[in-house]
Amino acid sequence: MTRDAFNQGLLAFLSASPTPFHAVEAMKELLEENGFVQLQESDAWNCQSRGKYFVIRGGSSLVAFNIGSESVLEQGVRIVGAHTDSPCLKVKPKPELFRKGYFQLGVEVYGGVLLNPWFDRDLSLAGRVTFKNQQGQLKSQLINFERAIGFIPSLAIHLDRDANNNRKINPQKDVPPLIMQADEDTTDFRELLLKQLQEQTPSADAIEVLDYDLSFYDVQPPSVVGLKQEFIASARLDNLLSCYIGLQALLVAEDQHCVLVCNDHEEVGSQSAIGAQGPMLKSILRRLVRDENEFVRATDKSLLISADNAHGVHPNFSDRHDNNHGPLLNQGPVIKTNANQRYATDGETSSLFRHFCELAQVPVQNFVVRTDMACGSTIGPLTAGELGVKTIDVGVPTFGMHSIRELAGIEDANSLYQALMHFFKADSVSIG
Numbered sequence: 001m002t003r004d005a006f007n008q009g010l011l012a013f014l015s016a017s018p019t020p021f022h023a024v025e026a027m028k029e030l031l032e033e034n035g036f037v038q039l040q041e042s043d044a045w046n047c048q049s050r051g052k053y054f055v056i057r058g059g060s061s062l063v064a065f066n067i068g069s070e071s072v073l074e075q076g077v078r079i080v081g082a083h084t085d086s087p088c089l090k091v092k093p094k095p096e097l098f099r100k101g102y103f104q105l106g107v108e109v110y111g112g113v114l115l116n117p118w119f120d121r122d123l124s125l126a127g128r129v130t131f132k133n134q135q136g137q138l139k140s141q142l143i144n145f146e147r148a149i150g151f152i153p154s155l156a157i158h159l160d161r162d163a164n165n166n167r168k169i170n171p172q173k174d175v176p177p178l179i180m181q182a183d184e185d186t187t188d189f190r191e192l193l194l195k196q197l198q199e200q201t202p203s204a205d206a207i208e209v210l211d212y213d214l215s216f217y218d219v220q221p222p223s224v225v226g227l228k229q230e231f232i233a234s235a236r237l238d239n240l241l242s243c244y245i246g247l248q249a250l251l252v253a254e255d256q257h258c259v260l261v262c263n264d265h266e267e268v269g270s271q272s273a274i275g276a277q278g279p280m281l282k283s284i285l286r287r288l289v290r291d292e293n294e295f296v297r298a299t300d301k302s303l304l305i306s307a308d309n310a311h312g313v314h315p316n317f318s319d320r321h322d323n324n325h326g327p328l329l330n331q332g333p334v335i336k337t338n339a340n341q342r343y344a345t346d347g348e349t350s351s352l353f354r355h356f357c358e359l360a361q362v363p364v365q366n367f368v369v370r371t372d373m374a375c376g377s378t379i380g381p382l383t384a385g386e387l388g389v390k391t392i393d394v395g396v397p398t399f400g401m402h403s404i405r406e407l408a409g410i411e412d413a414n415s416l417y418q419a420l421m422h423f424f425k426a427d428s429v430s431i432g
Contacts, residue, residue, distance in 0.1 A: 003414040006248070007232065010413055011222045013244045014234045018126040018217040020060035020084035020264045021142055023240055027247055027262065028056065031064055034251045045287055050255060055284055059128060059140070060084055060264040061274035063284050064250055068257040073294060076301030077285070078424050079259040079389065080249065081276065081379050082242035082308065083266035086235070087111035087402045089118065089175065091125070091214040096189055103182035105150070105189065107175060107216065111267030115169045117404040122148035123177055127214035129197055134205040141204050143197055143212075148219045150177035177216060218404050230330060230410055237398055237406040239266070242307035245396075245413055249420035258424045259285075266308075266379055276379035282386050296388075303352060303429035304391040306344065306380030307416065309408070310334035310367045312397035325368040327397040329409035332363030333416040336378075336393040344380035348431045349392035353419070356426065360418035365397065390430075 001009075017023035028038070036052040039045055047053060047067055054064035061084065068075055089107040097104040109115070126144040133139055152175055157163050169175065180187075190209040197206045222234030243262045250260045265275035272278050289295045313326030327334045335350050336343045357364040369375040384391040396416055399407040423429070 001248075003411065006414045006417060007224070007410060009248070010232070010241065010244050011224075011234070014222045014236060014240055017236065017240055018124070018144060019128075019213075019215050021128045021213070022126060022144065023084045023243060024056055024060055024062045024262070025142060027062055027064070027243065028054070030247060030251070036064060041283075047288060057280050058264065058274040061280060062262045063259065063281060064247070065259040065284075065288075066250065066253050066256065067288070068255050070255070072257050072289060072298045074301070075257050076298055076303070076429055077257045077259055078426070078429055079261065079302065079304040079383075080246040080420060080423075081261045081263070081304055081306045081383055082246050083239045083264065083276070083379055084243060084262050085111070085264050085267050086238060086240070087113040087267050088215045088217065089113070089177070091189075091212065091216070093211070096185075096187060097176055098182065098184045098187075101181055101183070103179045103187050104176040105179055107177065109171045109175075110215070112402050114400070114403045115171065115175065117400075118175065119152050119154045121152070121404060122219045123150035123152070123216045124148055124219045125150065125214055125216055127212060129193055129212045129214075130210050131194070131197060131204070131206040132208040132210060134207055138210070139204060139206075141197060141201055141206075143193070143200060143214075145196060146219070150179055150216060152177050220405070224410060225407075232408045232410055232413070233405055235405055237396075237408050238309040238401050239307075241309065241396060241408065241413055242416075245417045245420060246307055248417055249424055252421060253424035256424060256426075261383070263379055270379060270382050276382040277386065279386075281383065285387070299387060299389050301428075301430055302389050303349065303423075304344075304380070304383055304387070304389045305353065305420065305423060306378050306383065306391060306393045307420075308378040308380075308393065308395045309398040309401055309406075310336055310395035311401060312399055312409075314399060320370070320373070322368055322370050325366050327365040327367050329397050329399070329407075330411040331397070331409075332365055333357065333394050333412060333419060334365045334367045334397050336367045336395060338369065338375045340375070341381050342375040342377040343393035344378075344384045344391035345393050349390050352429060352431070353392050353394060353423075356419045356422040359422040360415070362415035362418050364419075367397075
């Protein structure tokens with residue numbers, strides 16, 4: 001696959017995935033198109049050698065895997081991990097707000113949102129709705145308004161002359177999106193959802209919306225930008241970009257034991273039934289390797305590559321980086337290291353990843369946070385703690401992480417894809 005074809009697929013995936021639920025649905029479609037079979041956790045499994053399978057839990061986390069023909073005790077398992085969620089604004093259970101003749105929706109801040117860029121954007125709404133149908137059954141359905149239905153207007157500078165110096169954002173008061181003009185207490189949000197669901201999916205026969213998991217998102221589509229078209233600008237690059245890279249690498253993997261895990265809830269700590277600090281991945285792997293002794297032996301020969309975006313050195317704020325560890329956009333994937341185990345990389349796992357990059361003939365960079373600054377974390381240390389598997393944290397360098405719109409280099413996603421392809425086909429992922 002050429003770089004441009006890869007990136008066009010990435011842009012289409014980002015457009016189709018305004019929420020984790022939509023991202024998992026888009027991955028499901030690609031997996032099924034490539035011969036993967038969905039398994040239900042409530043069923044008995046009979047997985048075959050060289051089979052291709054995937055499991056979805058909670059509608060927003062996914063594990064897909066190939067089963068190799070050789071013994072997992074000899075080959076180990078090659079695992080790529082990413083996450084489906086991004087910081088955003090989520091609609092509250094009772095969201096209706098009526099102020100001065102305007103109808104707004106109350107929202108909760110999900111994750112570490114960079115709030116300023118959410119102002120003055122065309123916003124839409126998407127997620128999952130649970131409803132009752134004509135037969136009295138409870139069902140769930142994805143929903144996406146697609147068009148702009150919301151806006152968070154800034155306060156004009158004339159009314160806040162010091163706005164450029166010290167404006168602070170109160171997330172309870174300042175960020176409820178403006179939806180429409182309406183008389184006091186005449187609008188019920190669930191009725192609006194029901195109407196949208198009936199128009200979007202008539203076959204659902206919905207008669208009452210019971211509840212929902214909904215997020216606002218920016219309707220501006222992803223794009224290639226820059227005078228020489230060097231950059232990709234989009235919402236949710238952190239971390240749908242890594243989900244897509246890992247998925248594409250898995251689709252071309254051959255006769256090895258390969259796994260892609262894309263967890264929800266990373267941005268809020270990962271401790272849930274479907275998060276990386278939960279039991280999902282381990283329970284699936286234990287169904288494939290049931291004997292405790294064999295599971296430990298297979299784990300010892302395995303490697304997890306945790307793929308999550310890295311902080312590129314910002315030309316306007318280069319002092320926020322360690323001088324020797326400032327990754328550049330379009331200069332290759334980044335190995336992320338932290339002495340306090342915020343990243344799970346060590347010298348051996350970083351050497352293995354360098355080897356895969358050499359085989360792929362792509363450059364590789366390093367990131368270490370300044371010693372006087374706090375370091376973020378990933379699913380890497382959490383998954384390593386759950387499984388006991390050797391782990392490395394890597395990612396594509398990015399600007400504006402956790403903004404409503406982020407920026408990455410046009411070369412880097414494809415470079416990481418090339419490295420992961422070599423990882424998935426490697427004869428060994430252990431240091432001899």
